[in-house]
Amino acid sequence: MTHPFRDVAIVGVANTEQAKRLEGHTSFSIAVEAVRLALADAGLDPGAVDGAVGAMAGPLEYQLGSGPAWRGYGPANINGVTTAALAIGAGLATTVVIADGGASTYTDRAATAPWTRPENEFVMPWGMFTAAEFALIARHHMHTYGTPVEALATVAATIRNNGHVNPEAVMTGRGPYTVDDVLASPMIADPFRRLDCAINSEGGAALIMTTVERARDLDGIPVYVLGAGGDRFGPAYQHPPSWTMGGRTDLVNGYIGRRAAAQAFDQAGLAPDDVDGCEFYDPFSFEIIRQLEAFGFCADGEAADFVLGGGIAIDGPLPVTTDGGVLSYSHPGASAQMLQRVIRAVQQLRGTCVSNQIDGAEVVFASNGGAGALFCDVLVLGREAP
Amino acid sequence: MSAGSGSAPNGDPSAELRPQSNGPTPAPTPISAPYWSGGAVGELRYQWCGGCELALMDPQPACTRCLTQDLEWRVSAGVGAVASYTIVWRPPLPRFEVPYAPAIVRVDEGFDLLTNIVGCTVGEVEVGMRVSVRFVDRGDDVWLPYFAPA
Numbered sequence: 001m002t003h004p005f006r007d008v009a010i011v012g013v014a015n016t017e018q019a020k021r022l023e024g025h026t027s028f029s030i031a032v033e034a035v036r037l038a039l040a041d042a043g044l045d046p047g048a049v050d051g052a053v054g055a056m057a058g059p060l061e062y063q064l065g066s067g068p069a070w071r072g073y074g075p076a077n078i079n080g081v082t083t084a085a086l087a088i089g090a091g092l093a094t095t096v097v098i099a100d101g102g103a104s105t106y107t108d109r110a111a112t113a114p115w116t117r118p119e120n121e122f123v124m125p126w127g128m129f130t131a132a133e134f135a136l137i138a139r140h141h142m143h144t145y146g147t148p149v150e151a152l153a154t155v156a157a158t159i160r161n162n163g164h165v166n167p168e169a170v171m172t173g174r175g176p177y178t179v180d181d182v183l184a185s186p187m188i189a190d191p192f193r194r195l196d197c198a199i200n201s202e203g204g205a206a207l208i209m210t211t212v213e214r215a216r217d218l219d220g221i222p223v224y225v226l227g228a229g230g231d232r233f234g235p236a237y238q239h240p241p242s243w244t245m246g247g248r249t250d251l252v253n254g255y256i257g258r259r260a261a262a263q264a265f266d267q268a269g270l271a272p273d274d275v276d277g278c279e280f281y282d283p284f285s286f287e288i289i290r291q292l293e294a295f296g297f298c299a300d301g302e303a304a305d306f307v308l309g310g311g312i313a314i315d316g317p318l319p320v321t322t323d324g325g326v327l328s329y330s331h332p333g334a335s336a337q338m339l340q341r342v343i344r345a346v347q348q349l350r351g352t353c354v355s356n357q358i359d360g361a362e363v364v365f366a367s368n369g370g371a372g373a374l375f376c377d378v379l380v381l382g383r384e385a386p
Numbered sequence: 387m388s389a390g391s392g393s394a395p396n397g398d399p400s401a402e403l404r405p406q407s408n409g410p411t412p413a414p415t416p417i418s419a420p421y422w423s424g425g426a427v428g429e430l431r432y433q434w435c436g437g438c439e440l441a442l443m444d445p446q447p448a449c450t451r452c453l454t455q456d457l458e459w460r461v462s463a464g465v466g467a468v469a470s471y472t473i474v475w476r477p478p479l480p481r482f483e484v485p486y487a488p489a490i491v492r493v494d495e496g497f498d499l500l501t502n503i504v505g506c507t508v509g510e511v512e513v514g515m516r517v518s519v520r521f522v523d524r525g526d527d528v529w530l531p532y533f534a535p536a
Binding site: 126192238 | 396397406409410411412413414415418422443444469470471472473474475476477478479480482486488489490498499500501502513524530
């Protein structure tokens with residue numbers, strides 16, 4: 001069987017400025033700026049675009065004058081990148097933009113950010129929000145394996161220090177952070193303290209994919225989708241986020257993403273040992289420990305020791321979330337920050353990171369979601385065409 | 387970042403866990419109404435698929451295994467164990483009084499339920515703790531199934 005993504009390349013990526021507040025911008029205007037930057041990065045004219053994915057796909061089709069265009073429904077994240085790759089591979093579109101942005105949406109500062117508190121009858125009366133959902137997952141692992149809070153704090157400090165040294169991070173220069181700093185920050189939803197939790201901010205992100213044939217005519221370094229996968233157990237933030245929730249196989253929600261990663265590695269013909277770095281989605285510190293085990297980088301129950309031993313540090317064997325992630329780089333809303341995991345992976349493979357460049361990175365793994373939200377999407381990206 | 391209302395110092399293990407006095411009230415649907423109204427007669431109700439011998443929570447239009455719509459409402463004894471929990475000190479909305487304790491309770495009849503633990507202190511909540519239902523009347527035929535140490 002030929003590789004499902006053999007005809008597809010990522011040719012342009014861009015993040016706009018990311019900040020706590022971007023005056024004068026709307027979510028759409030900052031997304032448009034990201035698209036303009038990503039097209040320039042690719043060396044493509046706006047007229048080349050004939051497809052879009054993301055909540056803003058419709059407005060972008062109009063803004064870019066790209067009609068008649070193909071549209072992929074769904075968010076601008078790993079799922080959106082995968083959808084675009086499938087569409088390009090099937091010949092439904094040639095050049096697809098995946099973009100999102102967030103600005104001027106989080107105004108009521110007495111509340112947590114709007115995207116953290118979905119409302120439905122089963123979670124609303126219990127004061128549930130994303131931190132509590134993910135805390136329920138973390139508690140199960142801590143109880144089962146004796147995972148110490150120091151391991152969670154090590155994740156938070158490591159990734160926040162990646163943001164500290166990143167001049168483009170919202171939290172640049174705000175560290176360095178120690179484990180003790182994390183453990184001294186106020187409790188939000190036990191075991192998560194403030195420094196275990198994602199920040200909120202504003203910004204845009206965009207990624208351009210096209211055919212391998214068209215990529216050959218462009219000047220930049222193309223990046224290839226070696227493998228993809230996605231696991232889901234239902235809607236996020238409605239049903240109890242039980243670690244033990246099962247489905248049609250023996251995979252439980254606590255290790256959601258395991259099937260997806262196995263599919264992605266199988267497509268790529270690679271294994272976790274072949275990965276040079278991981279751009280894991282990091283909404284809360286514990287999620288990194290969970291993902292290391294779910295994806296097969298560590299055995300079940302052993303990721304805490306791996307983390308405590310410096311395993312995910314930038315100078316360790318498996319650097320994780322090298323720009324600072326949503327803990328420190330940026331978290332602009334519903335999906336731009338998820339796309340930013342893919343963008344960072346592309347930058348690592350091209351060797352263009354402004355900080356924490358992994359020398360000679362050939363294969364990078366990216367993820368979105370987490371067990372607290374009942375979904376997990378993954379990509380294996382590489383410099384060599386599949 | 388504002389805290390919710392409540393006077394306990396952040397992280398205080400001796401803080402008492404109580405039902406919310408001003409929390410939001412769910413809007414029942416035709417599917418969920420029997421669940422929310424059960425507390426009026428002291429019943430923790432759940433759906434049962436006789437064909438699959440499967441307890442369902444939360445309420446669904448059909449069985450999550452065989453998709454039959456022929457589901458029966460049963461009454462739980464209202465007792466279970468804490469499968470996981472958290473203590474919230476910074477709530478999503480200021481109307482929530484902190485601390486409070488969202489938890490997944492594994493009810494003895496074989497289903498997981500999202501609730502809040504009340505009737506004890508923060509430091510007393512632990513995984514495996516036996517708990518039983520404590521209904522709180524929220525009006526409009528809605529009774530919230532909180533759980534307290536059994």
